[in-house]
Amino acid sequence: MGLLAFDFMVRALVAGALTGVMAPAVGTYIVQRRLSLLGDGLGHVAIAGVGLALLTGQAPVPVAIVVTVAGAVAIELLRQSGRATGDVGLAILFYGGLAAGVLMAGLAGHGAGSLSQYLFGSLTSVSGGDVLVVAAMAVVVLTCALGLSPQLFAVGADEDYARTQGLPTRALNLLIVVLAAITVAISMRTVGLLLVSALMVIPVAISQNVVRGFRRGLGTSMVLGLVLSVGGVVASYHLDSATGPTIVVLAVLVFVLTLPLSSILERHRRAHHPDPTEEEPLFERAEPHESMTEAHDRIAVLHGDHVDYLHGGHRHAPHGDHFDEH
Incomplete structure (x- = not known):
C-alpha cells in the first residue's frame, strides 16, 4: 500500500x-x-x-x-x-x-x-x-x-x-x-x-448488536475498535480528511448497519430459547476469584434493571447478604 x-x-x-x-x-x-x-x-x-x-x-x-x-x-x-x-x-x-x-x-x-x-x-x-x-x-x-x-x-x-x-x-x-x-x-x-468517548462506546454498542456474553462482547469490541481505527486511518489518507472524525463516522456507520442484524439475531435467540431460564446468558460465567468461590457456578443474566443469577435452573436475585429465588 x-x-x-x-x-x-x-x-x-x-x-x-x-x-x-x-x-x-x-x-x-x-x-x-x-x-x-x-x-x-x-x-x-x-x-x-x-x-x-x-x-x-x-x-x-x-x-x-x-x-x-x-x-x-x-x-x-x-x-x-x-x-x-x-x-x-x-x-x-x-x-x-x-x-x-x-x-x-x-x-x-x-x-x-x-x-x-x-x-x-x-x-x-x-x-x-x-x-x-x-x-x-x-x-x-x-x-x-x-x-x-x-x-x-x-x-x-x-x-x-x-x-x-x-x-x-x-x-x-x-x-x-x-x-x-x-x-x-x-x-x-x-x-x-x-471524540475518544465515541471510540470507547460505539465498538461496544456494535458488539452488543451481534454477540451475547461478556467475554465475547469484550473480545468483539476490541477487534472492532482495531478494525475501525485502522480503517479510519486508511480512509482518511485516501479521502484527505481529518483522521479522528473519519474513524468515528466510520464507527457510527457500522453501528447503524448492524442494527437490523441485531433484530434478526434477537428473534433467532427467542425462537430457540423460549424459556427465559434456559436462554443464553447475557454475560458468560467468569473465572472465580478466590473470594468468590461460593458464586463460581452462578451465571449473571440481565433482568429489567437488575441482575439475576441462574443456579440449578432457577433465577436468584441478590438481596442484602442472601439470595431470593424467583
Whole structure:
C-alpha cells in the first residue's frame, strides 16, 4: 500500500491500532456501569491538563494524564461518599475542566485555537515518542482490563453482590475510572479528546448488536475498535480528511448497519430459547476469584434493571447478604 511508504502514516496506523484496542477494552466496563458519557467528561478534564501544561511549559501528554486521573479519582470518591451523584460529577467534569483549560491556555498566551489539535486529534503528526508512550500505556490498560476482567465485571454487574463476596469494590471502581482517564488522555493525540468517548462506546454498542456474553462482547469490541481505527486511518489518507472524525463516522456507520442484524439475531435467540431460564446468558460465567468461590457456578443474566443469577435452573436475585429465588 502506498501509505506505508510514509513514516508518519505508519506511526499513525500503529497509534490508531493501539488506541482502537485500548479504548473499547475500558469502554466495556464504562458501558456496563451505564456511564457512557464518562469519556466526554474526562476529555474535558484533560483539556484542563493541556491548559496547565501550556501555562507551565511542560509536555501536554504527561500533565494531561496526571490531571485527568486526579479528576477521575476525585469525582469517583465524591460519588462513593454520596456527596455527588454520577450525573452531577459528570457535569463538574464537563464544565469545570473545559473552562479551566481555556482559561489557562489564555493566560499562557495561547488562544482557544491552540487546543484544537487536542480536541479533535492530530494522528498524522504523532511522533515516534508519542507511539512509545501510547504503547506503554496500552500495555498497562490492557493488562488491568483483561487480567482483572472477572472482578471488574462482577462490580459492574452487581456491586452489592460483589461486596458480599469480599471483593474490594471501592478499589475496583476507582481502577475503572483511572483506566478510563489514562485512555482518554493518551487518545488526545490520536482521535482527540472530544471524540475518544465515541471510540470507547460505539465498538461496544456494535458488539452488543451481534454477540451475547461478556467475554465475547469484550473480545468483539476490541477487534472492532482495531478494525475501525485502522480503517479510519486508511480512509482518511485516501479521502484527505481529518483522521479522528473519519474513524468515528466510520464507527457510527457500522453501528447503524448492524442494527437490523441485531433484530434478526434477537428473534433467532427467542425462537430457540423460549424459556427465559434456559436462554443464553447475557454475560458468560467468569473465572472465580478466590473470594468468590461460593458464586463460581452462578451465571449473571440481565433482568429489567437488575441482575439475576441462574443456579440449578432457577433465577436468584441478590438481596442484602442472601439470595431470593424467583
